Amino acid sequence: MNQLPILPLLPLLFGSILAVLAGLWRPRAAQVVAVASAALSLAASLVGLLRVIPDGSMSYEIGGWPPPIGIEYVLDPLSAFMACIVALIGLLIVIYPVDAAFDLRPTRGVPLYPLALLLLTGLMGVMLSGDLFHLFVFLEIYAISTYGLVSLGGDRATFAALRYLLLGTVGSGLYLLGVGFLYFSTGTLNMVDMAAMLPDIADSPTVLGAMGLIVIGLALKMALFPLHVWLPDAHSYSPPGVAALLAAVQVKAGAYALVRILFDVFGPAYTETGGVPVSTALIWFGMAGIVVGSVMAIRQTDIKRLLAYSTVAQLGYIGLGIGLASPIALIGALLHVLNHAMMKSGLFLVAGGIIQRTGLKSIPRFAGLGKRMPWTMAGFAIAALSMVGIPPLAGFWSKFYLVWATVDVGHWIAAVVVVGSSLFTMVYFLKLFEQVFVREPTEDVVATAVEPSGRVVGTVSVLGAAIVLVGLFNATIVRQVIAPIAERMLG
Amino acid sequence: MMTGAYPSVVVRVVCALLSPFILIFGLYVVAHGHYGPGGGFAGGVFLAVGAILPRLTLSEDLSYRIVPVTMGPLAGGIGMLLFLLCGVIPMLYGGAFLDYAAVEVAGIGAPRMRYLGILAVEAGVGLAVFGAMVTIFDVLMGRSEQ
Amino acid sequence: MIDLFLARYVYLFVLVLLAVGLYAVLAKSDLVKKVIGLTIFSTAIYLFFIEGSLQEGGTAPVIDERGSDPALYVDPLPHLLILTAIVVGVGVVGVALALLVRLYRTHGTLDEDRIAARLAGRDDEAARGQDDEAERGRNGEAAPGRDDDTSGGASGSPGDGR
Numbered sequence: 001m002n003q004l005p006i007l008p009l010l011p012l013l014f015g016s017i018l019a020v021l022a023g024l025w026r027p028r029a030a031q032v033v034a035v036a037s038a039a040l041s042l043a044a045s046l047v048g049l050l051r052v053i054p055d056g057s058m059s060y061e062i063g064g065w066p067p068p069i070g071i072e073y074v075l076d077p078l079s080a081f082m083a084c085i086v087a088l089i090g091l092l093i094v095i096y097p098v099d100a101a102f103d104l105r106p107t108r109g110v111p112l113y114p115l116a117l118l119l120l121t122g123l124m125g126v127m128l129s130g131d132l133f134h135l136f137v138f139l140e141i142y143a144i145s146t147y148g149l150v151s152l153g154g155d156r157a158t159f160a161a162l163r164y165l166l167l168g169t170v171g172s173g174l175y176l177l178g179v180g181f182l183y184f185s186t187g188t189l190n191m192v193d194m195a196a197m198l199p200d201i202a203d204s205p206t207v208l209g210a211m212g213l214i215v216i217g218l219a220l221k222m223a224l225f226p227l228h229v230w231l232p233d234a235h236s237y238s239p240p241g242v243a244a245l246l247a248a249v250q251v252k253a254g255a256y257a258l259v260r261i262l263f264d265v266f267g268p269a270y271t272e273t274g275g276v277p278v279s280t281a282l283i284w285f286g287m288a289g290i291v292v293g294s295v296m297a298i299r300q301t302d303i304k305r306l307l308a309y310s311t312v313a314q315l316g317y318i319g320l321g322i323g324l325a326s327p328i329a330l331i332g333a334l335l336h337v338l339n340h341a342m343m344k345s346g347l348f349l350v351a352g353g354i355i356q357r358t359g360l361k362s363i364p365r366f367a368g369l370g371k372r373m374p375w376t377m378a379g380f381a382i383a384a385l386s387m388v389g390i391p392p393l394a395g396f397w398s399k400f401y402l403v404w405a406t407v408d409v410g411h412w413i414a415a416v417v418v419v420g421s422s423l424f425t426m427v428y429f430l431k432l433f434e435q436v437f438v439r440e441p442t443e444d445v446v447a448t449a450v451e452p453s454g455r456v457v458g459t460v461s462v463l464g465a466a467i468v469l470v471g472l473f474n475a476t477i478v479r480q481v482i483a484p485i486a487e488r489m490l491g
Numbered sequence: 492m493m494t495g496a497y498p499s500v501v502v503r504v505v506c507a508l509l510s511p512f513i514l515i516f517g518l519y520v521v522a523h524g525h526y527g528p529g530g531g532f533a534g535g536v537f538l539a540v541g542a543i544l545p546r547l548t549l550s551e552d553l554s555y556r557i558v559p560v561t562m563g564p565l566a567g568g569i570g571m572l573l574f575l576l577c578g579v580i581p582m583l584y585g586g587a588f589l590d591y592a593a594v595e596v597a598g599i600g601a602p603r604m605r606y607l608g609i610l611a612v613e614a615g616v617g618l619a620v621f622g623a624m625v626t627i628f629d630v631l632m633g634r635s636e637q
Numbered sequence: 638m639i640d641l642f643l644a645r646y647v648y649l650f651v652l653v654l655l656a657v658g659l660y661a662v663l664a665k666s667d668l669v670k671k672v673i674g675l676t677i678f679s680t681a682i683y684l685f686f687i688e689g690s691l692q693e694g695g696t697a698p699v700i701d702e703r704g705s706d707p708a709l710y711v712d713p714l715p716h717l718l719i720l721t722a723i724v725v726g727v728g729v730v731g732v733a734l735a736l737l738v739r740l741y742r743t744h745g746t747l748d749e750d751r752i753a754a755r756l757a758g759r760d761d762e763a764a765r766g767q768d769d770e771a772e773r774g775r776n777g778e779a780a781p782g783r784d785d786d787t788s789g790g791a792s793g794s795p796g797d798g799r
Contacts, residue, residue: 006588010579017571020564064581064590133718140725147732155743156756162736166662169675169729173682176722180682183715184689527699532724620724627731631738 004048005060005075008083009124011040012090016117023113034094034113038120042087049080053480059130067130067190074130074191078485081334082127082256085341088466089248090120092459096241096349097356112152116245119145126253132179132189132265135257136172139221143168146250150238160233167230171220178213181206195265208276214261215278222254224282224319225289228312232296235308240352243304247311248345252337255318259330262322263489282323287417289316294424298431301362303351306428307344310387313421314340317402320414324405330486331478332401338470338477339386339394346383346463350376353452353460358445363432368441372449377436379460384429386467389422394470397478494632496550506548514541521617525606531613535620542621543628560629567622573615577608647688654681668740668747672733679726683719690715 015037023030052058057076061067075083094116122142129135147168151161183189185206186197201207220227231251235243262270262278270278293313300306314336321333353376354369355361370377386395399418406415441447451457470477497503517537524530542562545554578589586593591608592601599607642649654677661674690712696703698713737747744752 003582003587010588014575017568017575020568060587062588062590064587064592133721137721137725140729144725144728144732147729147736151736151739155740158736158739158743159752159756162668162733162740165729165733165736166671166675169726170659170662170678173678177682177685180686180689180715180718183718189714528697530720532720623728623731627735631734633738 002058002060004044004051005058005073005128006062007044008041008048008087009121009128011037011044012117012121012124016114016121019114019117020111023111030113031094034117035091037117038087038091038094041120041124042084042091045080045083045087048075049077049084049481051075052077052080053484068188068193071134072130072190072192073128075128077481078256078260078334078489079127081481081485082252082337083124085252085338086120086123086127086249089245089341089345090116090123092345092349092462093241093245095455096244096352096459097453097455111148112242115145115148115152116242118142119149119245119250123249123253127256130191132182132191132194132261134189136176136179139175139253139257140172142250142253143172143221146234146246149242150234150246152242153238156233157237160230160237164230164234167220167227171217171227173217174213174220175217178210178217181210181213185210191260191265195267198266198270202270208270211262211266211270211278212276215258215276215281218254218258218261219282219285219319220254221251222258222319223251223312223315225285225292225312225316228289228293228315231312232305232308235311236302236305240304240348240355243308244345244348244352247307247348248341251311251315252318252341255315255322255333255337259322259333259489263325263330268490279323279325282319283411283414284323286316286318286320286323287414289313289319290417290421291316294421294428298424298428300428301364303354303361303363303366303432304348306363306432307347307351310425310428311340311344313425314344314387317398317418320418321402321405324409324411324414325490326405326409327483327486327490328401328408329405330490331482332398332405334482334485335394335401335474335478336398339398339467342463342466342470343383343387343395346379346460346467347387349456349460349463350380350383353456356452356456357449358443360443360445363435365443366432366435366446367439367443368436368446369449370437372441372446373451375457376452376460379457379464380436381433382464382467384432386471388426388429392471392474394467394474397471397474401478494546494551494554494634497548502548506544510541510544513544514538517541517617517621521613522610524613525609531616532620534613535617536624538617538621539624539628542625546628546632555634558625560634563622563624563626563629565622566618567626570615570617570619570622573618574612577611577615581608647684651681651685651688654678654684666749668737668749668752671749672730672737675733676726676730679722683722686715686719686722 015033019030019033019037022033048058052075057074057079059067060073060075062071062073064070094113119142122138122140122145125138125141126135129138147161147165150164151158179189182194185201185204186194188194188197198207216227223231235247238246270276290313293309293311293316297306297309297313300309317336318333318340321329321336323329351361353373354366357373358369360366382393386393389396389399391397399422403415403418406412406418497506514537517534517540519534520529520537521531521534524534542558545557577591581590581593582588584593584595589608589612591605594604594608596604658674658676658678658681661677662671665671665674692708692711695709695711698710698716700710703709740752741747744755746752
């Protein structure tokens with residue numbers, strides 16, 4: 001089973017090409033190929049996760065060349081955890097029906113499934129890579145797929161995709177520049193080797209500059225305030241299925257890369273000293289992102305835009321967790337990655353279901369949907385309550401760990417911000433609840449609406465069930481999977 | 492429009508004469524990636540130039556007959572599949588992805604196997620880059636069938 | 638000071654190019670100029686890598702009759718990295734150009750401010766109209782000449798069967 005580290009990646013890569021060919025033959029076949037690839041990848045990721053938790057990390061050499069010369073793939077608990085999230089959300093999204101994924105009339109020859117599979121390939125490669133430049137290549141692979149996927153949403157989406165392209169490529173360029181600085185200082189690109197060499201040169205301005213550049217580049221990919229400006233447009237104009245994929249896993253790739261590079265490659269020698277105040281910056285920008293995202297979300301009337309700004313806020317939580325750099329904070333951040341992936345994709349899929357049956361996107365017109373689409377709205381209720389942070393749902397636990405971490409460190413402002421933002425979240429979700437569950441229908445489309453198609457309800461239900469299960473079994477998940485990761489990285 | 496017969500006879504004749512040589516040079520660059528600058532990426536671009544130059548300068552039906560519109564996506568797909576096959580076949584023999592030496596063929600030693608593997612991969616990459624460039628050009632010109 | 642400058646002047650050019658590229662991406666209002674600025678930014682990064690791989694008196698990293706002492710050749714790894722990065726950059730520029738073509742066919746202009754104004758100017762009516770239009774789209778009727786969100790004009794030709 002020593003092929004395991006690359007197995008989550010290969011089905012997706014093959015699948016993307018086969019999906020193009022299958023799509024030429026018959027349009028439905030592309031979706032079948034996509035579902036099969038995603039399922040295989042999920043199976044491989046789960047097996048990987050179950051293998052590495054007891055046995056420790058596995059490494060894999062591409063081309064048979066050993067690490068400093070060759071590219072290494074590393075499957076350790078963090079990679080396997082992220083790979084499972086990516087594969088699970090990916091599988092659910094490709095099962096979701098296409099015509100709900102497009103809130104506009106589907107256009108001919110739409111390369112949705114090949115692009116989605118390429119996106120998943122890129123994400124999986126980012127999670128599994130053990131080499132800094134290889135990470136850049138996969139970062140660009142998934143970024144290019146997202147530019148294409150976002151532009152599928154129509155004319156406004158094309159403009160948003162172009163602006164996202166410009167900013168995203170600048171971000172990748174900064175990351176590459178940082179990697180270049182590191183390579184010229186250490187002579188290696190392999191993460192493990194570099195982690196061994198970096199503590200000795202901790203006061204070299206080149207390396208500190210590299211850290212700054214890499215953090216800025218990845219923060220742009222992760223949509224951390226103030227580099228989040230591409231996200232609201234890109235997520236709200238893209239089709240709901242695509243937006244689910246983007247919000248749930250794409251931005252998390254940047255967060256994962258940041259965690260991996262800051263804590264594994266640079267290590268505590270860099271994050272704790274004052275050379276480049278990365279931790280402080282992450283904390284303050286994270287808090288700003290939380291506040292700005294939540295406040296802007298309250299003002300929105302379009303549901304997808306509201307969810308997009310909410311994503312900005314949630315990424316602020318993750319940034320805050322990374323910045324605090326204590327084991328508990330990292331547990332909170334990683335748990336929030338998992339929770340937000342499930343919650344936000346569930347919410348976007350519900351939005352897609354609403355658009356499928358009623359064509360409506362603006363919240364004031366949603367009145368009375370709860371009675372007409374009980375199952376879908378039940379899933380929506382679970383996801384929304386979890387986002388607010390109601391125990392025992394999943395979302396409560398990640399906020400709990402984050403608040404604990406802020407109190408532990410003594411950062412009272414951050415604690416207040418985290419707790420206060422939950423109130424903001426409650427405000428905008430209560431608005432939605434009121435519309436959906438309390439009011440009577442004001443639109444004919446709503447009054448005559450039926451439950452969305454089976455696959456929509458199915459995927460939403462799976463996510464809702466997952467949120468409940470993760471919330472109930474939270475202690476097990478944290479103890480078995482996440483706490484060891486945090487302890488190893490920061491303990 | 493950018494495609495279609497260029498008004499000047501000199502341009503048309505010279506480009507028609509040069510295109511096959513550019514294609515041959517592209518193949519040369521792909522094949523000599525081992526020994527000098529080149530390899531799949533640069534060779535693929537040359538091959539694509541050999542296909543795009545007729546589109547810019549010769550009459551449309553001629554240039555689209557020489558390299559039809561379907562050639563772009565097809566070549567790209569075949570190139571990528573070739574690359575992935577070269578990567579996965581060693582895995583069937585128990586080696587790592589892209590570990591050419593793991594493939595045991597009678598009479599060919601490991602260095603020679605790696606040489607052949609690299610050549611095959613470069614050919615795949617060259618084909619894929621050729622397909623990608625031609626596809627981009629065709630789509631931008633609005634002529635793609637997709 | 639002068640020695641430092643003479644030894645490292647390429648890095649100064651890299652810095653200038655990075656600044657020029659970034660300025661073009663952020664400040665220019667024409668979308669094509671933004672894409673050009675992106676290319677300049679990327680090229681500056683490639684230049685940085687190539688410069689860093691240089692060695693005194695080294696030659697191209699292909700083993701020839703000089704022997705196999707690594708000090709005689711420049712470092713080949715940055716060259717490989719840049720080759721890959723260039724191809725990635727080409728892919729990005731290809732996608733950018735395709736998006737630009739689509740935007741041009743829809744709006745007739747490539748000026749960012751004008752496009753944003755057009756999109757925003759129709760925002761209120763579009764938000765209401767989009768909901769209606771999506772409903773009508775459900776019922777299979779053609780939308781009355783609206784071209785805001787649903788005109789994916791690039792690959793469509795008038796006679797295509799869908």
